[in-house]
Amino acid sequence: MAQPAGERLLKLSRSVKRAMSWQTINRNLPVMDPKAPPVLTEAVREKIRGFFPRYETKRAVLLPALHIVQDALGHISWKAMAEIAALLEIQPSDVIDTISFYTHFWTHSKGKKVIVACRSVSCEVMGGVAVLEELKKRLGIDEHETTADGAYSLVTEECLAGCDHAPCVIINEKLHKRVRAEDVVKLLADHANARLEIPRSDLFDAPAKTAADPASQNSQAEDLVGTTSDVREMRES
Ligand code: FES
Known part of the structure; x- marks a missing residue:
């Protein structure tokens, strides 16, 4: 029995929609509830x-x-x-x-640890692509996604400033050098894989300095320079 014209039209519109490489955004759907309580404490x-x-x-x-x-x-x-x-x-x-x-700001849930795999040339020629594929396979996620248990998120970035130790991966702020695809399982199982030997920068935890206190602002700038050079030293060691 022939299908009613309305049903045929509906099927046709569904198949056209599936074939489209783009989708229109329904601007009538609110992205947030304006009556919801504030999220910033x-x-x-x-x-x-x-x-x-x-x-x-x-x-x-x-x-x-x-x-x-x-x-x-x-x-x-x-x-x-x-x-x-x-x-x-x-x-x-x-x-x-x-x-x-910026890749380090997350608009959806971020894992406790963020793995950054280098996608620049030195790491690529030294096997970085295989490391990235192994990370995706073992975590079961793609780039800029988070594992279901919230343990890890994965991103790629340009040079991580460790080219002479390529391929490199950073977990939170810890740089891992000469990582091979076969190291990935062990690396993920290591609970200390994000532990730094130096204190984390307190730039965003420091008490507010007043504009009328240039000495304290200078000292804050020196703190930042100190932190940067500490990180550089750590990466060079
Ligand atoms: S190219 Fe990977 S750390 Fe520089």
């Missing part, structure tokens, strides 16, 4: 406000604010973006622009 807001005296504009506090929110919530949701924008008196689109530029 007063403590997080206060920490962000603590950076205001350091800069001439609130807009300039965007990067520290994103780090603070991600540290507190694990990732930066649409609602958090809107609240950050309101706090800094900028547009939500400014927040999204910045987040989407």
Whole structure:
């Protein structure tokens, strides 16, 4: 028996949709509930406000604010973006622009440990592609995804500044040198695979310095330089 015209049309539209390489976005669907309670706690807001005296504009506090929110919530949701924008008196689109530029800001859940596999040339010629494929296979995730248990997320980045020890992988802030595909299982099973021998930078935990206290600002800048050189030394060792 012939199908009714309406049913044929529905089937046709479904198959056309499947064949399309793009999909339209339904702009009528809200991405967040405007009535939902705030996601930024007063403590997080206060920490962000603590950076205001350091800069001439609130807009300039965007990067520290994103780090603070991600540290507190694990990732930066649409609602958090809107609240950050309101706090800094900028547009939500400014927040999204910045987040989407950097691979280390997460708009969906981030694992306890983030594995960064190098995708630059030195690592590639030394077997980096095989290491990345093994990581994907063992974790069961693709790039910028998180394992179901929330233990690991995976990203790739350009040169990790360890070319002479290629291929390299960073877990959180710990650099692993000369990693081979056959090392991946052992590396993932090692509970200390993200342990650093030096303290983590406290840049985003430091108490706010006032604009009227240039000496303390200088000392903060020196702290940062010290941290950077510590990391360089660690990578060279
Ligand atoms: S190319 Fe991989 S660390 Fe430089």
